Amino acid sequence: MLTNPLDSNPSFQLTASYGQFSKVETVGLAGIGVGFLALAVALFGAGTIAPIPLFAIFITGVAGGSLLFFKRYSARPAGIQNDNIFFSPNLWRGAVAWILGVILTGFYVLLYWFPGTMEHAIRIFDPLSWTLRDRPADQWLMYGTFYTLAVLIMGVRAIIKYRHIPYQIVRSVSVTFFQLVLAFIIPAILIRLNEPELYFSYFWPLDFDAIWPSKVSDLSSSGSIGTFFLFWAAALSFVATPILTYFFGKRWYCSWVCGCGGLAETAGDPYRHLSDKSLKAWKIERWMIHSVLVAIVVLTGLLWTNSVTEGAILGDFSSAFARTYGFAIGAVFSGVIGVGFYPLMGARVWCRFGCPMAAVLGIIQKYFSRFRITTNGGQCISCGNCSTYCEMGIDVRWYAQRGQNIVRASCVGCGICSAVCPRGVLKLENGPTDDRYNGPILIDRDSIGVLD
Amino acid sequence: MSRIVIIGNGIAGVTAARFIRKAGDEPITIISAESEHFFSRTALMYIYMGHMTYEHTKPYEDWFWSKNGISLVRGWVNRIDHTTKTLFLDGGRPIEYDKLIIAVGSQPNRFGWPGENLDNVQGLYSLQDLQTMQEATSGIDHATVVGGGLIGIEMAEMLHSRGIPTLFLVRENSYMDYLLPAEESQMINNEIRRHHIDLRLGTELKEIIGSDGSVSSVRTSDGDEVQTGFVGLTAGVSPAIDFLDNSGIETNRGVLINEYFETNVEDVYAVGDCAEFRDPEIGHKKIEQLWYTGRRQGKRLGLNIVGKKTPYDKGIFFNSAKFFTIEYQTYGHIAASADEATGSVLWSDTDSRRLLRINYSRADNTVVGFNAFGVRLRHEQCEAWLHGRAQVEDVVREISRALFDPEFTRKIPGGLQSSSPVST
Ligand SMILES: Cc1cc2nc3c(=O)[nH]c(=O)nc-3n(C[C@H](O)[C@H](O)[C@H](O)COP(=O)(O)OP(=O)(O)OC[C@H]3O[C@@H](n4cnc5c(N)ncnc54)[C@H](O)[C@@H]3O)c2cc1C
Ligand code: SF4
Ligand code: SF4
Numbered sequence: 001m002l003t004n005p006l007d008s009n010p011s012f013q014l015t016a017s018y019g020q021f022s023k024v025e026t027v028g029l030a031g032i033g034v035g036f037l038a039l040a041v042a043l044f045g046a047g048t049i050a051p052i053p054l055f056a057i058f059i060t061g062v063a064g065g066s067l068l069f070f071k072r073y074s075a076r077p078a079g080i081q082n083d084n085i086f087f088s089p090n091l092w093r094g095a096v097a098w099i100l101g102v103i104l105t106g107f108y109v110l111l112y113w114f115p116g117t118m119e120h121a122i123r124i125f126d127p128l129s130w131t132l133r134d135r136p137a138d139q140w141l142m143y144g145t146f147y148t149l150a151v152l153i154m155g156v157r158a159i160i161k162y163r164h165i166p167y168q169i170v171r172s173v174s175v176t177f178f179q180l181v182l183a184f185i186i187p188a189i190l191i192r193l194n195e196p197e198l199y200f201s202y203f204w205p206l207d208f209d210a211i212w213p214s215k216v217s218d219l220s221s222s223g224s225i226g227t228f229f230l231f232w233a234a235a236l237s238f239v240a241t242p243i244l245t246y247f248f249g250k251r252w253y254c255s256w257v258c259g260c261g262g263l264a265e266t267a268g269d270p271y272r273h274l275s276d277k278s279l280k281a282w283k284i285e286r287w288m289i290h291s292v293l294v295a296i297v298v299l300t301g302l303l304w305t306n307s308v309t310e311g312a313i314l315g316d317f318s319s320a321f322a323r324t325y326g327f328a329i330g331a332v333f334s335g336v337i338g339v340g341f342y343p344l345m346g347a348r349v350w351c352r353f354g355c356p357m358a359a360v361l362g363i364i365q366k367y368f369s370r371f372r373i374t375t376n377g378g379q380c381i382s383c384g385n386c387s388t389y390c391e392m393g394i395d396v397r398w399y400a401q402r403g404q405n406i407v408r409a410s411c412v413g414c415g416i417c418s419a420v421c422p423r424g425v426l427k428l429e430n431g432p433t434d435d436r437y438n439g440p441i442l443i444d445r446d447s448i449g450v451l452d
Numbered sequence: 453m454s455r456i457v458i459i460g461n462g463i464a465g466v467t468a469a470r471f472i473r474k475a476g477d478e479p480i481t482i483i484s485a486e487s488e489h490f491f492s493r494t495a496l497m498y499i500y501m502g503h504m505t506y507e508h509t510k511p512y513e514d515w516f517w518s519k520n521g522i523s524l525v526r527g528w529v530n531r532i533d534h535t536t537k538t539l540f541l542d543g544g545r546p547i548e549y550d551k552l553i554i555a556v557g558s559q560p561n562r563f564g565w566p567g568e569n570l571d572n573v574q575g576l577y578s579l580q581d582l583q584t585m586q587e588a589t590s591g592i593d594h595a596t597v598v599g600g601g602l603i604g605i606e607m608a609e610m611l612h613s614r615g616i617p618t619l620f621l622v623r624e625n626s627y628m629d630y631l632l633p634a635e636e637s638q639m640i641n642n643e644i645r646r647h648h649i650d651l652r653l654g655t656e657l658k659e660i661i662g663s664d665g666s667v668s669s670v671r672t673s674d675g676d677e678v679q680t681g682f683v684g685l686t687a688g689v690s691p692a693i694d695f696l697d698n699s700g701i702e703t704n705r706g707v708l709i710n711e712y713f714e715t716n717v718e719d720v721y722a723v724g725d726c727a728e729f730r731d732p733e734i735g736h737k738k739i740e741q742l743w744y745t746g747r748r749q750g751k752r753l754g755l756n757i758v759g760k761k762t763p764y765d766k767g768i769f770f771n772s773a774k775f776f777t778i779e780y781q782t783y784g785h786i787a788a789s790a791d792e793a794t795g796s797v798l799w800s801d802t803d804s805r806r807l808l809r810i811n812y813s814r815a816d817n818t819v820v821g822f823n824a825f826g827v828r829l830r831h832e833q834c835e836a837w838l839h840g841r842a843q844v845e846d847v848v849r850e851i852s853r854a855l856f857d858p859e860f861t862r863k864i865p866g867g868l869q870s871s872s873p874v875s876t
Contacts, residue, residue: 166859
C-alpha cells in the first residue's frame with residue numbers, strides 16, 4: 001500500500017562521495033600538484049634562478065599528471081560519464097569551486113593590472129619565448145602558454161570523455177588546432193619575423209579594435225602581411241561570417257574555431273551544467289549581449305568619424321569611450337569574469353552575455369540559417385539532461401518535450417545536449433530553411449502529434 | 453464555470469491541465485502528495501547518480517503554475533465522495549470539484565516474498581523511494597536487484613555509479629526475453645556484465661534474510677545465499693488506487709474507463725498509469741504505463757473536457773530506453789520470438805554494440821516494426837513507413853532517411869550489408 005509521503009521534503013539534495021580515485025588517478029593528481037608547486041616556487045623567486053628545470057617540472061607535472069588522471073574516463077566503457085557530478089565539491093559550487101574561482105579571478109586581475117607581481121614566474125617562460133619569438137617572455141606569452149596548454153590538455157580529456165561520438169572528436173580536434181596554430185604559434189612566429197602580432201582566428205567585433213582607424217593605419221603601413229590581415233579580417237567579418245553561418249549556424253565559429261569557445265569546450269567542459277536556465281537569465285542575456293553589440297558598433301563608427309574629421313567631432317569622447325570599452329568589456333568581462341567565474345557560473349558567461357561576435361552570429365543563426373536542432377517526434381521523456389548540460393543555458397527540454405525544433409540565437413552547436421540525451425531525441429542538422437521553426441508537421445492521428 | 457480538480461501531478465494529470473488551460477480559464481487545482489511541483493519521474497535515476505539535482509528534473513519553472521492559473525495543493529487524498537463531489541485530504545481541508553481527474557499513477561508490486569518488509573528492502577517509484585534508497589545504500593558494500601525489467605536495470609546502473617557491487621537476479625533465461633528477440637536480449641546481457649554487474653539469469657529470489665530488522669542476505673532459487681545490504685524489488689508496478697476502495701468508482705487492476713477516459717461515475721475521469729481501458733482495441737494494452745502514453749492520454753482527455761470530444765487513439769506504438777551505454781528505440785511491433793508470418797532483416801555490429809532490426813509481414817512484405825540499439829531512428833520517418841505500410845525492400849534501401857545519429861556517425865550501410873547480416 002502506498003503510504004502518505006507528505007512529511008518528506010522533496011527538494012532534497014542527495015550526497016555521495018565523489019573522490020573515489022584509482023591509484024593511477026591519484027598519481028596523476030599528485031603530478032598536477034607538483035607541476036603547480038614548481039610554478040609557485042618560480043613565482044616566489046626561483047623562476048629567475050632556475051627557469052629551465054622549473055619550466056620542465058611545471059609542464060611535465062601538469063600535462064603528464066593530467067594524462068594519467070584521464071584514466072578516469074578511458075578506463076570506463078565509452079558513454080556518457082556524468083556520474084556523481086552533482087556531489088563534487090569542485091563541480092557543483094562547493095568549497096573547491098569557490099577556491100578555484102578566487103584563484104582564477106585573482107590571476108586575471110594580476111595579469112591585466114599588476115603583471116609585475118608575477119615577474120619571477122614569467123621568467124620560466126623565457127626559454128620557450130626565445131625559441132618561438134626570439135625575445136624574452138612577457139605576461140602575455142605566459143598567459144598564451146597557459147591558455148593553449150589548458151585547451152590542449154583538456155581537449156585530450158574531451159576527446160577521451162566523448163570518444164563514442166565522432167562529432168565531439170572532430171569538433172574538439174578543430175578547436176584545439178585553431179588555438180594552437182592560429183592563436184599561439186603563428187602570432188609568435190610573426191613576432192619573430194618582426195611583423196605585427198596577428199590572430200587570424202579572431203575578427204571584429206570580438207577582436208574589437210581590429211578595424212579601428214588606429215589599427216588599420218598601423219597595419220597598412222606595416223607591410224604586406226599587415227595589409228593581407230586587413231583584407232582577411234574584413235573578408236571574414238563581413239563575407240565569410242554570414243555565409244558560413246547561413247550554412248552551418250554559429251557553431252562553425254563558436255565551438256569549432258574561436259579561442260574563447262575553445263577554452264570553454266575543453267577546460268570549461270566540466271562546468272557546463274552551471275549555466276542558468278531560467279527564463280529570467282534568458283531575458284538578461286538578450287539585453288546584455290545586444291547592448292554590447294550596439295556599444296562596439298557605435299564606438300567603431302565614432303572612431304572612424306573622429307578619424308575622418310581629424311578629431312573635430314567628439315574626439316576626446318571617443319577615445320575615452322574606447323578606453324572604457326577596452327577596460328570594461330575587453331578585460332573585466334571577457335577575462336576576469338568570463339574565465340574567472342568558470343567554476344561558479346559555467347564556461348560560457350562571456351559568450352552568452354557579452355560577446356558581440358556571438359550577438360552577430362546569433363542574429364544570423366536565428367533568422368538566416370539552415371542550422372537547427374531537430375527534435376525526434378514524441379521520444380522526449382522530459383528528463384532534463386539536455387537543459388542541465390547546455391552550457392548556453394538554453395532550456396532545450398522546453399522545446400523537445402513539445403516536439404518543437406530548437407532554433408535559438410545563443411546555441412553554439414556544441415552538440416552536448418544531443419550527446420547526453422538518453423532517448424536519442426536531438427540532432428544538430430543543417431537543412432532547408434522552411435519550417436525549420438516548427439519541425440516536421442505531424443498530424444494527430446499519428447502518435448507523434450506536436451504537443452502544443 | 454466548472455472547478456476542475458486533478459489528483460496527481462504526474463505527466464498525465466499535468467498534460468490534461470495544460471490543455472484545459474489552453475482552451476479556457478476554468479479554475480484548475482492539482483493535488484499531489486509526492487511533491488509540490490511536477491517533476492520528471494523518468495529522471496529519478498539521474499538524481500541518484502549525480503547527473504542532475506531534483507530541481508533540474510522539473511520540466512517547468514516554479515512560476516509557471518501561478519502564471520497559468522493552476523493552483524497546486526500538496527496533500528494526500530484519502531477518500532472521494534462523488535455524491536457531494538468532495539475530496540477528503542489527510543491534514544487538509546476538503547476540496548470540492550465539478551469535474552475530477554484521477555491521475556494517481558502507480559506503485560511498485562510486491563509479491564509476498566519472505567522478508568520483503570525488512571529495512572533496506574524497497575521498490576523504486578517515487579521521490580520518497582529515492583530518498584530511502586539513498587539512506588539505505590550509503591555505506592553498504594553489496595546490493596541486490598530483483599526483477600529484470602526497465603526499472604531493474606536502471607537500479608543496477610544507479611548502484612553501479614556509486615561503485616556498489618551488485619547482484620542482479622533475473623527470472624528469465626535472458627534479459628527481457630519476453631519483449632526482446634534473442635540477439636537484442638543477448639546484447640544487453642553482455643552490456644550488463646561488461647559493467648561488472650553479477651547478472652544471474654534464470655534465477656529467482658527465494659527469501660530475504662534479515663538480522664535486527666534489516667536485510668543481511670538473500671537466498672536465490674539455485675540455493676545460493678548472498679550477503680547483501682540492500683534489496684531493490686523491481687517486479688513491475690500497478691495502479692495506486694487503494695484509496696478508491698468503496699468510493700463507488702469502479703476499478704479492476706486500475707480505474708475502469710472508456711475511450712473518453714470516463715469512469716462509471718459522471719464527471720469523474722481517470723488517466724495515465726492508473727487507468728484501465730474496459731475494452732481496448734485488439735492488440736492494445738488495457739493499462740498503458742509509459743511516459744508518452746501518459747502525455748498522450750492527458751492531452752486527449754484535456755481536449756475532451758474542453759469540448760473537442762474524440763475517442764482516444766493509441767496510434768502506432770513507440771518507446772525508448774537506455775541500457776547502461778546502449779540506447780534503444782522501438783517503433784511498431786517487434787515480437788520477442790519469430791513466427792512463421794513475420795520476416796526479419798537484421799543488421800548488427802557487435803563491436804560497436806549497434807543493431808537494427810526491421811520486421812515485416814511475409815504475407816505482403818510490409819514493414820511492421822523497428823528495433824534500434826545504439827542507432828537513433830527518426831520517429832517521423834518510421835511512423836510514416838509503418839502507417840503507409842511501406843514495402844520492406846524500399847525501407848531497407850532508403851534506411852538512411854530514417855537515421856537520426858549525430859553528424860559524422862558511421863552510417864548503417866545502404867541495403868544493410870554488414871559484418872553479420874542476417875535475414876530470416
Ligand atoms: C524509475 C522509473 C523510470 C521510468 N522510466 C521511464 C521511461 O524511461 N520511459 C517511459 O516511457 N516511462 C518510464 N517510466 C514510467 C513513467 O514514469 C510513468 O508511466 C509515468 O510517470 C506515469 O505518469 P502518471 O501521470 O500516470 O502518474 P505519476 O507520475 O505516478 O503521478 C501520480 C502522482 O499522484 C500522486 N498520488 C497518488 N495517489 C495520490 C493520492 N491519493 N493523493 C494525492 N496524490 C496522490 C503520486 O504520489 C504521484 O506523484 C518510469 C518509471 C519509473 C518509476
Ligand atoms: S542547445 Fe545543445 S548544441 Fe546548442 S549550445 Fe546548448 S547544448 Fe550546445
Ligand atoms: S535529454 Fe532528451 S529525453 Fe531528456 S528532456 Fe532532453 S530531449 Fe527530452
